[in-house]
Amino acid sequence: MNMLRTVRVALRALGRNKMRSFLTALGIIIGVGAVIATVSIGEGAKREVEKRFEDMGTNLLYVRPGSQLFRGRSYGGGSVQSLTAEDAEAILEKCDAVQYVSPSVSGRAQVVYGNKNWNTSIYGVGDKYPEIRKWEIEEGVFFDENQVRAGQKICVLGSEVNQNLFEGADPIGQVIRIQRIPFRVVGTLRSVGESGGFWNRDDMILVPYTTAMRRILGTTRISSIDVSAVSGARTAEAMRQIEDLLRIRHKIAPGAEDDFNVRNMADIAESAAESRDALKILLGGIASVSLLVGGIGIMNIMLVSVTERIREIGIRMSVGARERDILFQFLAEAIVLSILGGVLGVGTGIVGSMLISKFADWETLVSTWSIILAFCFSGIVGIFFGFYPARKASKLDPIEALRYE
Amino acid sequence: MSSNNNLIQLEDLKKVYTVGETKVNALRGVTYTIREGDLVAIMGPSGSGKSTLMNIIGCLDRPTEGKYLLEGQEVSTLDKNMLARIRNKKIGFVFQTFNLLARTTALENTELPLLYSDTPGKKAKEMAYQALAEVGLKGRELHMTNQLSGGEQQRVAIARSLINNPPLVLADEPTGNLDTKTGNEIMDIFQKLNREKKITIILVTHDPEVAEYAQRRIYLRDGQIIKEENE
Numbered sequence: 001m002n003m004l005r006t007v008r009v010a011l012r013a014l015g016r017n018k019m020r021s022f023l024t025a026l027g028i029i030i031g032v033g034a035v036i037a038t039v040s041i042g043e044g045a046k047r048e049v050e051k052r053f054e055d056m057g058t059n060l061l062y063v064r065p066g067s068q069l070f071r072g073r074s075y076g077g078g079s080v081q082s083l084t085a086e087d088a089e090a091i092l093e094k095c096d097a098v099q100y101v102s103p104s105v106s107g108r109a110q111v112v113y114g115n116k117n118w119n120t121s122i123y124g125v126g127d128k129y130p131e132i133r134k135w136e137i138e139e140g141v142f143f144d145e146n147q148v149r150a151g152q153k154i155c156v157l158g159s160e161v162n163q164n165l166f167e168g169a170d171p172i173g174q175v176i177r178i179q180r181i182p183f184r185v186v187g188t189l190r191s192v193g194e195s196g197g198f199w200n201r202d203d204m205i206l207v208p209y210t211t212a213m214r215r216i217l218g219t220t221r222i223s224s225i226d227v228s229a230v231s232g233a234r235t236a237e238a239m240r241q242i243e244d245l246l247r248i249r250h251k252i253a254p255g256a257e258d259d260f261n262v263r264n265m266a267d268i269a270e271s272a273a274e275s276r277d278a279l280k281i282l283l284g285g286i287a288s289v290s291l292l293v294g295g296i297g298i299m300n301i302m303l304v305s306v307t308e309r310i311r312e313i314g315i316r317m318s319v320g321a322r323e324r325d326i327l328f329q330f331l332a333e334a335i336v337l338s339i340l341g342g343v344l345g346v347g348t349g350i351v352g353s354m355l356i357s358k359f360a361d362w363e364t365l366v367s368t369w370s371i372i373l374a375f376c377f378s379g380i381v382g383i384f385f386g387f388y389p390a391r392k393a394s395k396l397d398p399i400e401a402l403r404y405e
Numbered sequence: 406m407s408s409n410n411n412l413i414q415l416e417d418l419k420k421v422y423t424v425g426e427t428k429v430n431a432l433r434g435v436t437y438t439i440r441e442g443d444l445v446a447i448m449g450p451s452g453s454g455k456s457t458l459m460n461i462i463g464c465l466d467r468p469t470e471g472k473y474l475l476e477g478q479e480v481s482t483l484d485k486n487m488l489a490r491i492r493n494k495k496i497g498f499v500f501q502t503f504n505l506l507a508r509t510t511a512l513e514n515t516e517l518p519l520l521y522s523d524t525p526g527k528k529a530k531e532m533a534y535q536a537l538a539e540v541g542l543k544g545r546e547l548h549m550t551n552q553l554s555g556g557e558q559q560r561v562a563i564a565r566s567l568i569n570n571p572p573l574v575l576a577d578e579p580t581g582n583l584d585t586k587t588g589n590e591i592m593d594i595f596q597k598l599n600r601e602k603k604i605t606i607i608l609v610t611h612d613p614e615v616a617e618y619a620q621r622r623i624y625l626r627d628g629q630i631i632k633e634e635n636e
Contacts, residue, residue, distance in 0.1 A: 009520070312507075322486045402500070
């Protein structure tokens with residue numbers, strides 16, 4: 001029997017019991033669909049992260065206290081608080097590969113304007129912060145060096161805070177209360193929109209770090225220092241200079257562990273890549289398990305099917321079907337079933353990732369390689385799990401089979 | 406008798422089954438010859454070995470001892486695949502319970518053997534239409550098995566058995582599940598095939614009325630032939 005005929009005969013046989021065939025393939029459909037959808041979420045997340053890094057520039061460095069790597073911002077009352085504002089000044093003075101520095105502190109506070117109340121993040125930063133981070137001012141101005149030194153009670157609003165407190169009215173020159181302390185609004189930030197996950201750039205207020213430390217948070221230590229190097233090329237040099245300087249200032253003996261860490265974008269991108277790869281392996285694991293389950297389902301149903309069709313097998317043998325004819329017939333049914341399941345699974349996965357993208361507002365990206373991989377795997381599952389039942393069918397004795405009730 | 410006319414030669418055929426710990430002697434030495442164009446009835450009570458004999462003649466089983474020559478060729482020692490080939494080309498089966506595939510049309514049932522003889526699809530369909538016409542089922546080719554009466558199903562089975570133009574047709578109690586009138590119709594078809602097309606037909610039956618259709622009759626008991634009748 002040639003290939004095409006075998007497939008047609010298999011389809012005909014599967015068509016005789018459409019409901020059962022569908023239920024059998026369901027395991028594969030769900031497994032493949034889940035793979036496609038989850039891989040698309042992973043690819044979408046990857047693309048988003050890449051886009052954000054593109055915005056940030058390659059000459060950015062972060063100095064944080066503690067040799068442990070903190071994710072995001074370090075929290076206020078932590079056990080290791082070894083950086084000071086003086087460290088930041090020293091870095092600016094003594095490291096010639098460094099262009100700007102901005103010490104940072106952060107916390108949350110209750111903000112009031114008129115009868116509007118809002119709880120938001122307060123970031124205390126230096127006057128050069130927007131230049132370092134490449135953020136844009138929408139209205140008004142950012143604070144200057146003198147204002148920072150004087151610890152003036154001024155602030156710059158993120159676009160979401162602005163909208164919530166002022167609802168479109170002009171905020172410049174108005175006074176809001178942060179933790180009951182009056183602050184004058186001098187500027188607003190341009191809106192960036194949801195950047196998915198980590199932190200909402202529009203939901204924050206920037207104040208001079210001096211003011212934040214003295215008035216709002218009541219601390220003498222800073223959480224981090226944002227640094228920009230004079231150029232991308234000299235970033236590594238800047239990093240070394242900062243490390244050397246801080247070791248001297250913090251009196252760290254040679255060979256002892258640093259009580260700070262300096263990271264650049266490449267490091268962060270690398271750890272993001274690592275977690276992405278970990279995610280891929282996890283997804284691969286889930287996919288394998290679901291395909292395995294789907295394959296076991298196929299094998300079970302095919303075994304039941306063989307038992308139910310013992311008479312039929314006997315009839316076929318009596319008219320001249322050889323062992324291998326029966327083997328191929330049942331194997332073909334299993335393979336056709338699993339590939340059809342793969343096709344439906346791909347369709348389900350694509351629809352699923354579109355729905356997720358719509359409702360969860362995550363970006364998803366269906367990749368060609370995942371579709372091809374899913375197909376190959378479903379074919380292999382069909383062959384592997386269909387073989388045992390097919391072999392069992394082919395080894396039946398025709399006389400016994402014909403007698404079977 | 407020249408061996409050219411002998412379709413089947415059975416020489417001292419023996420068959421032993423092992424059921425658990427016991428040995429069952431189903432056939433204890435059967436010797437018989439069947440010529441081309443014969444219509445033979447094999448009769449006997451249950452346990453006489455007539456099913457076993459039928460299975461061996463039909464190449465579904467092999468004898469433990471003895472020889473079986475089909476068209477002069479020794480088939481008793483052939484392997485399973487060769488036996489399947491022979492079943493496909495040289496032997497047609499008709500069963501008491503019809504043994505058609507469920508949820509399948511009369512046409513597809515009829516062309517089933519052609520699937521295993523590598524006949525191209527279009528030709529197979531033509532041959533099946535013709536075979537069904539010959540057994541009087543013209544117009545019902547696309548009916549499903551469950552839409553056919555018992556007599557019609559058996560006709561489909563006969564059409565199927567003839568599709569590859571085999572020299573031999575084996576019928577195991579072909580009228581057992583049919584009423585008298587339909588049973589006679591079926592036997593008439595067998596008779597017609599035997600007389601007009603010279604197809605050798607072997608019937609297994611315990612119904613004397615059915616046995617009347619045969620020119621030769623053998624009676625089995627305890628695995629041996631105890632009586633032969635020839636007309």
